[in-house]
Structure formats: C-alpha cells, structure tokens
Amino acid sequence: MGRLDCRCLRGARCRIDRKGPVMTMQATQAIPIAKVAGRQIDAAHPYISVSNVRKIYHTASGDIEAVSKVDFDITSGDFVSILGPSGCGKSTLMMMMGGLESISSGSIVIGGEPVVAPRADLGYVFQDATLLPWNNVLDNVLFPIRLRDGSTAKYRERARELLELVGLWEFRNKRPGELSGGMRQRVAICRGLINDPALLLMDEPFSALDAISRDDMNVALADIWDRFHKTAIFITHSIREAVFLSDRILVMSRRPSTVCYDVRVDFPRPRNMKIQETVEFNELCGVLRKKIEEGYKNS
Numbered sequence: 001m002g003r004l005d006c007r008c009l010r011g012a013r014c015r016i017d018r019k020g021p022v023m024t025m026q027a028t029q030a031i032p033i034a035k036v037a038g039r040q041i042d043a044a045h046p047y048i049s050v051s052n053v054r055k056i057y058h059t060a061s062g063d064i065e066a067v068s069k070v071d072f073d074i075t076s077g078d079f080v081s082i083l084g085p086s087g088c089g090k091s092t093l094m095m096m097m098g099g100l101e102s103i104s105s106g107s108i109v110i111g112g113e114p115v116v117a118p119r120a121d122l123g124y125v126f127q128d129a130t131l132l133p134w135n136n137v138l139d140n141v142l143f144p145i146r147l148r149d150g151s152t153a154k155y156r157e158r159a160r161e162l163l164e165l166v167g168l169w170e171f172r173n174k175r176p177g178e179l180s181g182g183m184r185q186r187v188a189i190c191r192g193l194i195n196d197p198a199l200l201l202m203d204e205p206f207s208a209l210d211a212i213s214r215d216d217m218n219v220a221l222a223d224i225w226d227r228f229h230k231t232a233i234f235i236t237h238s239i240r241e242a243v244f245l246s247d248r249i250l251v252m253s254r255r256p257s258t259v260c261y262d263v264r265v266d267f268p269r270p271r272n273m274k275i276q277e278t279v280e281f282n283e284l285c286g287v288l289r290k291k292i293e294e295g296y297k298n299s
C-alpha cells in the first residue's frame with residue numbers, strides 16, 4: 001500500500017507516493033480491461049456517462065448556473081464519492097443522474113439508456129432518512145416494493161437479509177420514532193437496496209450523525225458494499241469518509257461547477273477503520289483537501 005494510483009480527468013494518470021502527489025499525465029485514450037479491487041472492469045464501456053452536463057435553474061431573481069460543464073464516466077461496480085464546496089451543485093448533479101431534475105444541456109447515460117425520467121432500477125438514500133413514521137422498520141424497507149407491486153411477499157427474505165446485515169432485524173417491528181438517527185439511516189439504506197438496484201445514489205446520508213455513529217455507518221456501508229457490490233454515487237463533505245469508502249473520488253469546483261480533480265483509491269478491501277491511521281490514507285486526505293481549496297478559489 002505504498003502508493004496510490006489515480007486517474008485524473010478523462011484518463012490521465014497520477015500517482016501519490018510517500019513523497020506526496022506525483023502527477024504523471026499520460027494519454028490513456030483506450031483504457032484496457034483492468035483489475036480494480038479484485039474486480040474486472042472495462043473502462044472502454046462505462047456504465048455511466050456524464051457528458052457536457054449543464055444545469056441552469058430559472059428563478060424569479062434570475063438564472064442560476066448550478067452545474068457548468070461536467071464530464072465523467074463511471075465503471076460498473078465502482079463506489080464513487082463526490083466532494084466539493086457547499087452549493088457547488090453536487091445534489092443537483094445527483095438529482096439529474098436519478099432523473100429527478102431535468103438536464104439543461106448535455107447528456108447522462110446509465111446502462112446504455114439516456115436519463116430522461118426517474119428510474120425504477122435506481123436506489124436513493126438522502127440526508128434525512130425520510131421513513132414513514134406510521135410504518136415499522138420492515139414495512140419501511142419494503143415500501144418501494146409495495147408501491148411498485150402491491151405485494152411484498154417475495155421480498156421479505158431479502159429484507160431480512162439486509163436488516164440482519166445492518167444489525168436491525170430484531171428491531172423490525174419498531175417504528176422510526178423509536179430508533180436513533182444512525183438506525184434510521186441503516187433502514188433507509190436497506191430500503192434503497194431492497195429493489196436490488198443497479199445504482200445506489202446517496203446524498204450526504206450520514207451528515208446528521210455524531211462522529212462515532214458516522215464511523216459505525218461507514219463500516220456498515222463498506223460491509224454492505226462488499227456484499228452487494230453495487231455501483232454507488234456518494235455525496236459527502238467528509239474527506240475521510242470519502243477516502244474510506246470509495247474506489248474513486250471526484251472533486252467539484254465551486255459554482256458554476258466542473259469536476260476539477262478525479263482520483264482512484266486503490267486501498268485493498270475489505271477495509272476497516274485502521275486504514276485511517278496509515279500514512280497513505282492521510283496523504284490522500286491532504287491532497288484532496290488542497291484540491292477542494294483550489295476548486296473553491298479557482299473556478
């Protein structure tokens with residue numbers, strides 16, 4: 001683990017070693033099938049393509065260019081975090097990826113299909129767990145299935161598996177009001193995964209939690225991800241959280257925003273909290289902090 005390999009914007013590569021970041025830009029037009037974290041990836045056929053995406057909100061007080069020109073590809077199975085200053089358009093970008101917000105120009109293609117509307121094959125987890133207070137834990141997890149199919153019988157076993165994985169099966173009959181914030185977010189993650197979505201979109205899911213609960217949730221999410229291996233997009237303000245969880249991190253500049261840094265995180269999996277004590281982990285956190293600061297100043 002003496003070195004981190006990173007892929008900068010559109011395929012150029014950089015490296016971080018014990019002496020700090022070393023940028024070695026080189027053309028990587030056709031990236032061959034490669035191994036990442038023990039998985040085969042085919043970067044020539046990305047699962048998600050975000051091309052020249054721009055978003056302008058038309059408001060009573062004038063137009064707001066929330067996202068300026070965002071361009072990136074994501075490989076199937078990657079856990080990708082998005083960092084960036086407050087208001088730089090991270091949530092807007094995620095909403096566009098989920099089809100929950102229109103795209104002003106450019107395109108987003110997921111699994112070969114342009115995103116034009118909300119899709120049933122995606123899972124969402126937001127900052128607020130948004131559970132139904134009158135439903136118990138199990139019914140909240142099964143809610144997307146009830147909405148889609150009416151009957152939930154076929155999914156009860158999957159709900160049990162998910163709730164066991166996050167340590168909440170014994171709480172299945174409790175209502176959200178009887179749970180802690182961390183427990184509610186675990187339920188929200190299970191609900192996001194009940195559909196077996198191809199892509200899980202998470203917007204600052206742990207930002208309301210205290211530091212210890214947040215660490216616990218990071219470990220729980222890393223375990224879930226190791227088990228289910230979904231493509232995941234994760235928005236956070238925590239650099240350490242992003243480095244701990246991700247295969248790749250995108251940094252957005254302030255508004256009107258673009259992706260100003262793109263780094264691959266090749267720490268071996270499964271990961272545990274001890275990784276945060278390593279020199280490499282802390283060096284990467286330092287590099288990312290600098291990139292966020294630069295993105296904040298130089299957009």
Ligand SMILES: Nc1ncnc2c1ncn2[C@@H]1O[C@H](COP(=O)(O)OP(=O)(O)OP(=O)(O)O)[C@@H](O)[C@H]1O
Nearest residue numbers: 057059064066085086087088089090091092093255
């Ligand atoms: N529905 C909307 N109508 C008008 N402007 C909006 C709307 N949603 C977001 N914006 C504006 O777009 C910009 C980007 O907002 P967005 O929430 O995407 O940023 P963010 O990076 O997710 O912020 P934060 O990190 O603080 O959550 C902000 O200036 C915001 O005020």
